[in-house]
Amino acid sequence: MCGAVPGELERGVTLKTKAELDIMRVAGRHVAEILLELTEAVKPGVTTMALNRIAEEAIRKRKVKSPFLGYQPHRGMPPYPASLCTSVNDEVVHGIPSDKTVLKEGDVIGLDFAIVHEGFVADAAVSLPVGRVSKSIHRMLNVGRQSLLEGIFQTKPSRRINDIGHAVQSYAEKHNYSIVRDYMGHGVGRKMHEPPSVPNYGEPGTGMKLVPGLVLAIEPMLNLGVKETFVAEDGWTVKTADGKLSVHFEHTIAVTEDGPEILTKL
Ligand code: MF3
Ligand code: CO
Numbered sequence: 024m025c026g027a028v029p030g031e032l033e034r035g036v037t038l039k040t041k042a043e044l045d046i047m048r049v050a051g052r053h054v055a056e057i058l059l060e061l062t063e064a065v066k067p068g069v070t071t072m073a074l075n076r077i078a079e080e081a082i083r084k085r086k087v088k089s090p091f092l093g094y095q096p097h098r099g100m101p102p103y104p105a106s107l108c109t110s111v112n113d114e115v116v117h118g119i120p121s122d123k124t125v126l127k128e129g130d131v132i133g134l135d136f137a138i139v140h141e142g143f144v145a146d147a148a149v150s151l152p153v154g155r156v157s158k159s160i161h162r163m164l165n166v167g168r169q170s171l172l173e174g175i176f177q178t179k180p181s182r183r184i185n186d187i188g189h190a191v192q193s194y195a196e197k198h199n200y201s202i203v204r205d206y207m208g209h210g211v212g213r214k215m216h217e218p219p220s221v222p223n224y225g226e227p228g229t230g231m232k233l234v235p236g237l238v239l240a241i242e243p244m245l246n247l248g249v250k251e252t253f254v255a256e257d258g259w260t261v262k263t264a265d266g267k268l269s270v271h272f273e274h275t276i277a278v279t280e281d282g283p284e285i286l287t288k289l
Contacts, residue, residue, distance in 0.1 A: 033218050033219050033231045034218065035217065035218040036210060036217070036218050036219055036231070036237065037210070037212050037213070037217060038234065038235075038236030038237055039212060039236050039237075039238055039277070040236070043143065043212075044236075044238075044277055046140065046141045046142075046143045047143045047145060047212075047238060047275070047277065047286055048286055049140055049141075050087075050138060050139070050140035050141075050143050050144065050145035050286070051145040051147075051275055051285075051286030051287040051288075052286075052289075053085055053087055053138050053140055053145065054136060054137060054138055054145045054146070054147045054275070054287045055147065055287050055288055055289045056081075056289065057078060057081045057082075057085075057136060057138070058134060058136055058147055058149060058287075059289060060077060060081060061074055061077055061078060061107070061134050061136065062134070062149065062151060064077055065126065065132060065134075065151050065153060066126065066153065066154060067126055067127050067128045067153055067154045068125060068126065068127075069125070069126050070120075070121070070122050070123075070124055070125050070126070071109035071111070071118070071120040071121055071124040071126070071132070072120045072121055072122045072124070074107060074109055074120060074134065075105045075106060075107045075109070075120035078106050078107040078136060079106050079107075082106060082138060085138075087138040087139060087140045088138065088139040089106035089137070089138060089139070090137050090138070090139050090144050090146075090215040091103050091105065091106050091107070091108065091136075091137060092104075092105065092106045094215070096216075100258060100259075101257075101258045101259070103117075103119075103259060104119060105119055105120045106136075107120055107134060107135070107136050108120075108133070108134070108135035108136070108148075109124070109132060109133070109134060110132065110133035110135070110260070110261075110269070110271065111124060111126070111130055111131070111132050111133075112130055112131055112268055112269075113262050113263045113266045113267060113268060113269060114133070114260055114261065114262050114269065115133075115203055115206070115244050115246070115252050115261040115262060115263060115269040115271065116133065116135060116148075116206055116244060116261050116271055117135075117259045117260055117261050118133070118259075118260050119257055119259055119260060126153045127153065127154075128153060128154035128155060128156075129153065129154065129155070129156050129157065129160075130152075130153040130154075130156075131150055131151070131152060131153065131156065131160055131163075131164070131268060131270060132150065132151055132153055133148060133149070133150040133151075133269075133270065133271040134148060134149055134150075134151065135147075135148035135271065135273065136148065137215060142213055143212060143213060144211050144212065144213070144214065144215045145211070145275045145286055145287055146211055146215060146240045146242075146273060146275050146287070147240075147273050147274050147275060147287035148242060148271050148272060148273035149272060149273075150164055150167060150270040150271055150272060151164075152164065160268070162198075163200065163245065163247060163268065163270055164270055166194070166195060166198045166200060166245065167195075167200075167243065167245045167270035167271070167272050168272050169194060170191045170194045170195045170223075170243045170245060170272070171191070171241060171242075171243055171272040171273070171274060173190040173191055173193075173194040174187040174188070174190050174191040174223070174241045174243065175241060175274065175276055175283050175285065176190065176283070177189075177190045178233060178239060178241065178276045178278055178282075178283040179233060179278060179279075179282040179283055180232075180233055180234060180235060180278065180280065181233075182232075182233050183227075183228060183229060183230045183231060183232055183233065184219055184221060184225075184229075184230035184231045184233065185222070185225030185226050185227060185228070185229045185230040186225075186227050186228065186230075186233075187208075187221060187225075187239075187241060188207075188221065188222040188223050188224045188225035189224070189225050189226065189227040191223045191224070191241075191243045192223060192224040192225070195223075195243065195245050200245040200246060200247060201245070201246045201247075201248070201249060201250035202223050202224050202243065202244070202245060202246075202250060203223070203243075203244035203245070203246060203250055203252060203269070204222070204223075204224060204250055205251075205252050205261070206242075206244060206252075206261065207220050207221055207222045207223060207242070208220070208221030208222075208223070208239060208240050208241045208242045208243075208273070209221060209239070209240050210237070210238065210239055210240075211238050211239065211240045211275055212238055219231050219239075221239050221240070221241055221242075223241075223242075223243040223244065233278045234278060235278055235279055235280050236277075236278065237277075237278040238275060238276065238277045238278070238286070239275070239276050239278070240273055240274070240275050240276075241273065241274060241276055242271060242272065242273035243271070243272060243273075244269060244270070244271045245269065245270050245271075246263050246267060246268070246269045247263075247267040247268040247269070248263060248264075248265040248266075248267035248268075249263065249264050249265045249267075251263070251264035251265075252264060273287075274286070274287045274288065275287045
């Protein structure tokens with residue numbers, strides 16, 4: 024990310040008005056409700072494509088849109104072919120739903136989902152156990168979920184952008200998980216990815232000042248082994264370099280005078 028001038032807004036950062044925040048609250052509720060529906064569908068024997076169908080049906084019924092479908096961050100990358108990312112076990116993020124990927128007992132699946140409502144995006148992700156999973160997987164899911172909350176607690180006026188990453192990283196590393204550096208959170212609004220970048224690591228007290236009206240997607244990715252990743256043959260799926268487990272949690276958060284407001288919470 025670029026170095027922000029203290030006290031100044033970083034280039035391209037948008038602050039949302041009260042009316043825009045009202046729209047983003049509705050967008051966030053759609054995401055939360057659909058993720059709950061998807062969560063209830065996760066069980067052994069279900070394919071990741073079946074989960075994508077549930078997501079697409081919900082999108083259609085609610086008359087919202089997917090910012091994922093056809094998404095192409097830059098030319099040379101294949102357009103993203105689905106409305107949901109399903110990342111299983113050693114897949115970190117951006118797993119593509121497939122009829123061939125059948126969930127089995129003991130797996131971990133990350134569901135990453137976003138919608139556009141009245142021109143505004145809300146974005147969230149959750150990692151879930153499939154059926155019964157080991158104690159160590161439960162522990163990792165708990166630490167991942169909590170690391171996101173530690174970041175959210177910092178998402179308020181008086182703090183700076185890297186206070187978020189510092190809190191996430193300290194918590195995750197204290198529990199001996201590594202933090203993925205190759206992907207990070209982002210501003211969110213009319214576009215899914217807006218400045219500033221929100222790394223899940225960093226020096227406290229540095230980076231852009233957080234101000235009311237700023238809306239951020241915070242999304243830590245924690246690995247059981249090394250932090251390094253690579254992109255698979257399909258051009259999208261990000262995997263851990265060592266083949267070990269990864270978990271991912273994300274919320275869309277508005278900075279308000281009173282502190283963080285989680286827009287993608289039920
Ligand atoms: N939710 C992801 C993010 O925060 C985006 C998924 S990539 C897409 O960056 F291709 F599916 F859109
Ligand atoms: Co995101």
